[in-house]
Every structure is written in C-alpha cells, then in structure tokens.
Amino acid sequence: MSYVDTEQVSKWLDRWKGYLDEDSIMRMKYRIIDIPTADVTEVKHGKWVMVETEYDIGNSAIYECSLCGRKIGCDRYPTKRVPGSDYPIAVSVEELFPYCHCGAKMEVE
Numbered sequence: 624m625s626y627v628d629t630e631q632v633s634k635w636l637d638r639w640k641g642y643l644d645e646d647s648i649m650r651m652k653y654r655i656i657d658i659p660t661a662d663v664t665e666v667k668h669g670k671w672v673m674v675e676t677e678y679d680i681g682n683s684a685i686y687e688c689s690l691c692g693r694k695i696g697c698d699r700y701p702t703k704r705v706p707g708s709d710y711p712i713a714v715s716v717e718e719l720f721p722y723c724h725c726g727a728k729m730e731v732e
C-alpha cells in the first residue's frame with residue numbers, strides 16, 4: 624500500500640493544463656476530497672549531533688537529537704558485528720539508533 628499527498632496530486636493536475644481543459648482539471652481537483660483517507664503520521668526527520676561534554680573519554684561520545692535534544696551515548700566511531708565476519712564493520716550512529724524517542728527518524732549526514 625502506498626499513500627499520496629493530496630496537495631501534491633493537486634499540483635500534479637496543474638501540469639495537465641494545456642493538454643486538458645481547465646474545467647476538467649478543476650472538477651478533478653474538487654473530487655480529491657472524496658478520496659478515502661488513511662491514518663498516517665508525518666515522519667519527523669532529525670540528526671544525531673555529536674556534542675562535546677566533560678564526560679568524553681576515549682572513543683565514547685555523546686550525541687544529541689537535533690529535534691528534542693535527548694542525549695545518547697555511543698562510540699565516536701561506531702561499529703557492529705556481522706554474522707560470518709571476524710571483524711566488526713564501521714556503521715553510522717544512525718544505523719545503530721535509527722529513531723529517537725521523540726519519534727524522529729534519524730538521517731545520515
């Protein structure tokens with residue numbers, strides 16, 4: 624299942640001006656409100672921002688959510704173990720913590 628943004632559909636219909644008569648386009652725009660809606664929430668996007676603290680020791684670091692300011696502790700150069708490999712691979716902090724508790728989806732810089 625996929626969802627569409629009705630505002631975007633309205634803009635998309637504007638692109639047909641010149642191919643379809645204006646009246647047809649307007650009538651289709653008015654019909655958009657008849658499309659059944661689904662309960663979807665807008666995804667908030669944030670970033671983990673490394674912050675300097677007095678607690679920085681060695682490879683550990685503190686990251687702050689760019690939206691709510693919640694702090695997490697993580698390695699400065701995070702890694703994770705993968706099956707079949709003897710060595711951990713380098714990953715981003717977003718890969719280890721893809722979401723903040725505030726609901727933000729964390730984007731890789």
Ligand SMILES: [Zn+2]
Nearest residue numbers: 688691723725
């Ligand atoms: Zn947050």
